[in-house]
Amino acid sequence: MGWNLVRVWTLLVYVFMFAPVAVVLLLSFNASQFGSFPMTGFSFRWFVELAENEAILRAFRTSIVLGLLTALISTTLGVLASLALVRYRVPGANMISTILIAPILVPEVVLAVGLLLFLNFLGIPKSFPLLLAGHVIFTLPFVVLVVQARLVGIRRDVEEAALSLGASPVQTFFEITLPLLMPAVLAGGLFAFTISFDDITGTLFWKPGGVETVPTQIFAMLRNSISPEINALGTVMIVMTVGLPLLGAAIARRMAAGRGA
Amino acid sequence: MTVEAREARQPWILLTPAVSAVLLLLFVPLAFIAVYSFWLRTATGADQVGFYLDNWREALGDAFYRDILLNTLKIAAITTVFCALMGYPAAYFIARSRGNKAILLLLLMLPFWISYIIRTMSWINILGVSGAVNSALMALGVITEPIQMLYNEATVILGLIHFLLPFMVLNVYVSLEGIDETLEDAACSLGATRWQTFLEVTLPLSLPGLAAGGLLCFVLAAGTYITPLVLGGPTDAMFANLVFEAIITQLNWPLGSALSLMLLAVLGALVLLYNRYLGMAQLMKGLG
Structure with missing residues (x-):
């Protein structure tokens, strides 16, 4: 009896989580000219309008470039640091881990204010570099956590074998460690990209006037009223942010399977 | 240089870029x-x-700021309690189900990947004047005029719960998975009912996960300003909204700094308390 109650409760929780998202998907195909019920027919017109909206396309380009650069820098920093923490016995490793995790322990608003005021003081105003610095710093902890978790599973003796067979440390890193590490690197990069792509809290503080990312563009559009275009944009975002990680996971599994064969 | 000296230096070379980035872009800016x-x-x-x-006299002395701070903490607390009440049974179901756990967990993780702003705004489609609920009630003839359900404190809390619930479920799930199931079997075989076993064995052992999820929900809820802007009314500003107002709208950076530090002090104290009694390990498990 109790178990059935838990089962029904869980079902309701899933409905609660997914109903609003389902409604966004549904309404984005609504033929009606208002972004709301009732559904008057099935149509792709809002996606067509989306593709013709210059402001939204610009926001997409900004978000993608920002996300890619964030992923590149954040993953590089995160992988190097994780290697040090997992592979070496570093004095004060706990302290260092805490420092690297700190950006998620500080409320993002406070981080945003600090970075904005400090870099402005150094002569870097609201700009793309400021945005990039901000995105790197708050994605870094996630990369470190994800990469560390995967790194622990890679055996050290393969590298030692390469070294004892005469490979240099640099050769060993590029020919042994990095290929073994690739799934962790990709997972970290994907995580960083998605978090950057999704961010609005810090971005609203750092973005210069006139520059919009996709979330800030949606936020600006919400000021008017909810148009069907926003629902269509939401659908595109959902497909991108849910589809990409699933694709990434599939690729990672394939790569792992390929190596196993 | 000896091999040992090179070995000892290597980790520091690897750590320098990341650690200096955090020091330069987080710790120095906070100072x-x-x-x-x-x-x-x-x-x-x-x-x-x-x-x-x-600025400090204004931030600490003005009743306006104090009231909004207290209200923010209240909203965060209510959100956290609801996340726990809704999330714990769901996590328990996933952890103890005989079905496909991976799929159940993946489904619950999906919202993590769906944009926060989209998830927040999606409630307008549900509760708005021409949203799903009003349309359904009017079609059924229950009401003739749409009910105004949006833009109040309750919808802000609703949006926050929807945003933060996965954090709670994931943390509780991780700690439930860590429990040795033979302990529960032992309790049952010694005559405890299933309910007793849960109360006396499972629940106490899963408290670290509940605490970790609670901390995340509370801190993230108390630091938000987007949800009140999208789902709240004009009087539903939370503390982070005041920071945003001071910094971005009024360009009063000194006052904004003081307000930011106030928020950091309150939420930082919570994190430190948590770290003191429970340690960071549990939190990292849930995040990784």
Whole structure:
């Protein structure tokens, strides 16, 4: 009896989580000219309008470039640091881990204010570099956590074998460690990209006037009223942010399977 | 250089970029706004460098800021309690189900990947004047005029729960998975009912996960300003909204610094308390 109650409760929780998202998907195909019920027919017109909206396309380009650069820098920093923490016995490793995790322990608003005021003081105003610095710093902890978790599973003796067979440390890193590490690197990069792509809290503080990312563009559009275009944009975002990680996971599994064969 | 010396230096070379990035882009800026909060905004031109207590007097003394801070903590607390009440049974179901756990967990993780702003705004489609609920009620003839359900404190809390629930479920799930199931079997075989076993064995052992999820929900809820802007009314500002107002709208950076530090002090104290009694390990498990 109790178990059935838990089962029904869980079902309701899933409905609660997914109903609003389902409604966004549904309404984005609504033929009606208002972004709301009732559904008057099935149509792709809002996606067509989306593709013709210059402001939204610009926001997409900004978000993608920002996300890619964030992923590149954040993953590089995160992988190097994780290697040090997992592979070496570093004095004060706990302290260092805490420092690297700190950006998620500080409320993002406070981080945003600090970075904005400090870099402005150094002569870097609201700009793309400021945005990039901000995105790197708050994605870094996630990369470190994800990469560390995967790194622990890679055996050290393969590298030692390469070294004892005469490979240099640099050769060993590029020919042994990095290929073994690739799934962790990709997972970290994907995580960083998605978090950057999704961010609005810090971005609203750092973005210069006139520059919009996709979330800030949606936020600006919400000021008017909810148009069907926003629902269509939401659908595109959902497909991108849910589809990409699933694709990434599939690729990672394939790569792992390929190596196993 | 000896091999040992090179070995000893290597980790530091690897760590330097990441650690210096965090120090330079987080710790130094926090120290900087601590200094900035004692400067003074002037009506024209640059902020006055000096040691003025005006901002702190305003931030700490003005009842306006205190009331909004207390209200923010109240909203965060309510959100956290609801996340726990809704999330714990769901996590328990996933952890103890005989079905496909991976799929159940993946489904619950999906919202993590769906944009926060989209998830927040999606409630307008549900509760808005021409949203799903009003349309359904009107079609059924229950009401003739749409009910105004949006833009109040309740919808802000609803949006926050929807945003934060996965954090709670994931943390509780991780700690439930860590429990040795033979302990529960032992309790049952010694005559405890399933309910007793849960209360006396499972629940106490899963408290660290519940605490970790609770901390995340509380801290993230208390630091938000987007949800009140999208789902709240004009009087539903939370503390982070005041920070945003001061920094972005009024350009009063010294006051904004003081307000930011107040928020950091309150939420930071919570994190430190948590770390003191439970340690960070549980939190990292849930995040990784």
